[in-house]
Amino acid sequence: MLDVLAFLVLMVGLGWLIVSGAGSLQYNWQWYRIPPYLYRFEDGAFHPGPLLLGLGVTLELTAWSLALTVVLGLAAALLQRSTSWVGHVLARFYVEIVRNTPMLVQLYLVYFVLAPILAMDRFVAAVLALAIFEGAFAAEIFRAGIEAIPAGQWEAAHALGLSRYALYRCVILPQAIRLILPPLTGLAVSLIKHSALVSVIAVADLTTEGRNLIADTFMTFEVWFTVAALYLALTISLSLWVGWLERRLPVRGGEYG
Amino acid sequence: MPPRKLRFGWLDALILALLGGALGYVLHQAQDHFHYNWDWRLIPGYFLRYDPAQGQWVLNLLGQGLLATIRLALWGSLLAALIGGVMGVCRVAHSLFLRLLSRSYVELIRNMPPLVFIFIFYFFISSQLMPALDVEGWLVDAGPTTLSVLALLFGPPELLSNFLSGLICLALFEGAYVTEIVRAGIEAVPKGQWEGGRALGLNSRQVLREIVLPQAVQRVIPPLAGQFISLIKDSSLISLISIQELTFTGTELAVSSGQVFEVWLTVAALYFLLCFILARLFRRLELRLARHRQR
Numbered sequence: 275m276l277d278v279l280a281f282l283v284l285m286v287g288l289g290w291l292i293v294s295g296a297g298s299l300q301y302n303w304q305w306y307r308i309p310p311y312l313y314r315f316e317d318g319a320f321h322p323g324p325l326l327l328g329l330g331v332t333l334e335l336t337a338w339s340l341a342l343t344v345v346l347g348l349a350a351a352l353l354q355r356s357t358s359w360v361g362h363v364l365a366r367f368y369v370e371i372v373r374n375t376p377m378l379v380q381l382y383l384v385y386f387v388l389a390p391i392l393a394m395d396r397f398v399a400a401v402l403a404l405a406i407f408e409g410a411f412a413a414e415i416f417r418a419g420i421e422a423i424p425a426g427q428w429e430a431a432h433a434l435g436l437s438r439y440a441l442y443r444c445v446i447l448p449q450a451i452r453l454i455l456p457p458l459t460g461l462a463v464s465l466i467k468h469s470a471l472v473s474v475i476a477v478a479d480l481t482t483e484g485r486n487l488i489a490d491t492f493m494t495f496e497v498w499f500t501v502a503a504l505y506l507a508l509t510i511s512l513s514l515w516v517g518w519l520e521r522r523l524p525v526r527g528g529e530y531g
Numbered sequence: 532m533p534p535r536k537l538r539f540g541w542l543d544a545l546i547l548a549l550l551g552g553a554l555g556y557v558l559h560q561a562q563d564h565f566h567y568n569w570d571w572r573l574i575p576g577y578f579l580r581y582d583p584a585q586g587q588w589v590l591n592l593l594g595q596g597l598l599a600t601i602r603l604a605l606w607g608s609l610l611a612a613l614i615g616g617v618m619g620v621c622r623v624a625h626s627l628f629l630r631l632l633s634r635s636y637v638e639l640i641r642n643m644p645p646l647v648f649i650f651i652f653y654f655f656i657s658s659q660l661m662p663a664l665d666v667e668g669w670l671v672d673a674g675p676t677t678l679s680v681l682a683l684l685f686g687p688p689e690l691l692s693n694f695l696s697g698l699i700c701l702a703l704f705e706g707a708y709v710t711e712i713v714r715a716g717i718e719a720v721p722k723g724q725w726e727g728g729r730a731l732g733l734n735s736r737q738v739l740r741e742i743v744l745p746q747a748v749q750r751v752i753p754p755l756a757g758q759f760i761s762l763i764k765d766s767s768l769i770s771l772i773s774i775q776e777l778t779f780t781g782t783e784l785a786v787s788s789g790q791v792f793e794v795w796l797t798v799a800a801l802y803f804l805l806c807f808i809l810a811r812l813f814r815r816l817e818l819r820l821a822r823h824r825q826r
Contacts, residue, residue, distance in 0.1 A: 276628075277626055277627035277628035277631065278627065278628075278631070280628045281627075281628050281631040281632060284628075284632065292655075295655070295658075295659045353546075356542060357537055357538055357540065358537070358538075358539075358540055358542040358543045358546065359537045359538065359539050359543055360539075360542075360543035360546045360547055361542055361543065361546055362537055364546060364550070370807065371803060373806075374760075374764075374802070374803045374806035374807045374810065375764070375799050375802045375803050375806070376763075376764040376765070376766075376767035376768075376778065376802055377764070377767075378767040378768060378770070378771075378778055379767055379778060379781075379795070379798055379799045379802055380799070382778075382781075382782075382795050382798075383795050383796070383799055386785065386791050386792075386795055387791065387792050387795055387796070388557075391557055391560050391561045391564075392557065392560060393560075393564070463642075466644075467642075467643070467644040467645065468644070469644075470644030470645075470646040470647055471644075471646055471768075473646065474771065481644065481646060481647060484647075494654060495651075495654070498647065498650060498651045498654075499651070501647055502643050502647050502648075502651060505642070505643055505644055505647060506639075506642050506643060509642040509643075510638075510642050513642065
């Protein structure tokens with residue numbers, strides 16, 4: 275109890291430090307101006323403000339890149355497991371290159387090098403860059419999930435005379451999905467966080483809208499705190515959902531034997 | 532599932548055909564619609580150039596950027612290890628206050644986009660912390676020897692306060708991840724070790740210092756090495772608050788020279804080499820350490 279109190283005191287102290295620090299800069303707090311940038315009610319109709327629209331773009335961006343990430347990750351994982359020599363080398367190259375370069379540099383490469391050649395629009399470039407980056411991590415998640423399926427399952431499927439396609443489709447992937455789903459949702463959280471980076475190429479996501487608002491209104495702290503809170507709400511609710519999912523889908527190792 | 536032998540089959544032919552097609556299309560597009568003049572000869576000059584005024588070779592933009600990135604990585608990981616070590620011990624402390632404190636630090640940073648954290652924090656650091664530390668004033672008083680030592684350790688003195696702001700942002704950010712690594716390392720030490728220590732009559736601080744931490748350190752080293760590589764990659768984000776490291780100098784160079792393709796490919800290759808070589812090195816060290824421990 276005393277500890278909780280001390281913690282609260284510390285938080286209040288930190289808050290005071292921020293406010294007084296801003297005070298020493300002659301900072302003019304204008305929190306009342308923030309809500310209209312989130313949403314407005316006009317004639318009983320709901321109008322989302324720039325921040326909510328930005329949040330929508332962030333979600334849209336995340337959804338598209340998550341779909342592409344799953345495709346890329348699954349393809350890379352299956353290629354790494356295949357007997358194909360070219361496929362193996364290609365998947366290795368992809369994973370190593372993506373994991374050993376910064377996301378920002380990959381984004382610049384896609385946007386400044388690939389996009390002008392292929393006449394890509396910036397949203398497409400952003401989706402592609404995000405998916406390429408997260409796909410390498412998804413590949414490892416899929417690989418780990420597939421490899422965690424006990425050898426008996428593979429052998430039984432072979433003994434039943436299933437083709438490779440039927441083996442993955444009917445035996446391995448349905449079991450692997452339970453192992454894959456929790457880390458994949460973690461990946462979605464990381465995708466939301468990394469999607470903030472695309473503000474660098476001016477895709478109108480939450481961060482970009484925040485930066486534009488600051489440029490217009492000079493409410494630096496209010497806007498950044500609101501943007502951060504929106505991201506926090508999004509990622510924390512997703513994280514909680516992952517935790518719930520992990521409890522709902524217990525991985526029963528003994529079952530497979 | 533036993534590993535199978537790799538062979539060349541229909542899938543290889545298909546992949547090669549697809550790859551060839553995609554590459555051909557990109558090259559065709561680049562040739563036809565986009566008249567780009569590739570000129571790789573200028574790139575080495577962006578690392579080192581001959582300065583006729585001084586009569587010697589000096590580092591050019593990319594060289595300076597690479598050096599700044601390496602400096603950021605070294606100092607940043609030291610500072611992050613310090614923050615992470617303290618916070619990690621707080622995570623498993625008895626005191627609820629310390630646990631609350633470290634937990635909120637970790638959750639706050641891990642659930643916020645790095646970019647947003649860096650932007651918010653940069654305002655505080657540059658407007659509050661830097662004036663409080665009075666780096667500029669201190670630099671004015673510094674003698675030439677101090678300045679040259681500082682230049683060796685932190686890069687050009689005129690950029691010191693800029694460098695320090697970036698460094699603190701990066702270290703605070705990575706510190707949250709190190710905290711979790713340290714916590715996992717401490718929690719991986721079997722409970723019997725704590726109980727054994729207490730049974731010997733040590734108090735809990737002594738148990739932590741003498742028994743648990745030395746064992747945790749061994750477990751923590753491999754993931755910390757991985758985090759070091761992450762730190763190098765994340766340091767590219769600092770370029771967005773105008774800290775002059777590799778990505779920042781890359782942006783400058785791409786704009787000023789107009790050789791966008793070559794510059795970005797070179798920057799990506801530099802990061803790749805740095806991270807890939809380090810990853811390999813850490814992997815070998817880890818294997819050697821594991822073998823050593825088995826004996």
